[in-house]
Amino acid sequence: MASLLESTSQETLHPTATLAATASLPRLGSPAPDFEAVTTHGKIRLSDYQGTWLVLFSHPADFTPVCTTEFLAFAAIAPDLRKRNVELLGLSIDSVSSHIAWARNIKDKFGVDIPFPIIADSNKEVATLYGMLMPGESKTETSRCVFVIDPTGIVRAMIYYPLTTGRNTDEIVRLIDALQTTDKHAIATPANWHPGDKVIVPPPSTMEDAEARTKAGYECTDWYFCKKTI
């Protein structure tokens, strides 16, 4: 951080830039910040999800149209996610009464149950902890953030969308499939991968490995670019 400050003129920074604040934000591969929060299902701690994958996501506000389409979409993928040992947990800076009223409204107007808890983060504690507030967009609404946290509490993926753009929940399911496949088979997944597609064999780290893989039966375009079927 210090080197960045030294090499970057303050005049070139956007007025909302707060470099110091980014130091404590979640990082891929690091433990997710712990919290206890009031939700529509009672008080919940992050540690309650130990042993389960968690998709923690924020939305700007209850009773807004894009967020409503997102909640319908998240509710639609909830059964598929549960089959993958994944739970959903929503968040916004609204009260629990507002969340309950909105969920009931969605049930009334769209016939859809919201099966997952929603954090009522009125004091912005969790939103601040996870960097869900983007002052350049709004100081009072959380952006459309997604944090994928694995069963050991490690942040495995993060997605940030602006207020104006609803998320693609199919991509979240695809991301979970990719992460779980990576964990199970120690492989990587190529662009636009879906379950059933070939996967990437991690590049070799030694000359010996590079030579060995040419005889391992992989589908290799070159020594560093090999795929296989799982």
Next chain:
Amino acid sequence: MACIGSKGELTESARKMLTALEHPASPEDVAARTDLPLFRVRAGLREMAEAGLVELQGASYAPTELGRSLLAA
């Protein structure tokens, strides 16, 4: 997941969990017996412990006298 309703009665999920605690059990066992998600069981048992309805015995939860009496009511 409030465990006690506005009239002092057990909520549906609290009743499920207490029923599953006929014998002391871990949150994982309670989740398996009730078909409730594990996170809800962990949060619910913690809340019921704070309300004096269950108590922790090692790694297992067991109902208290208060918990048993509310379940029987």
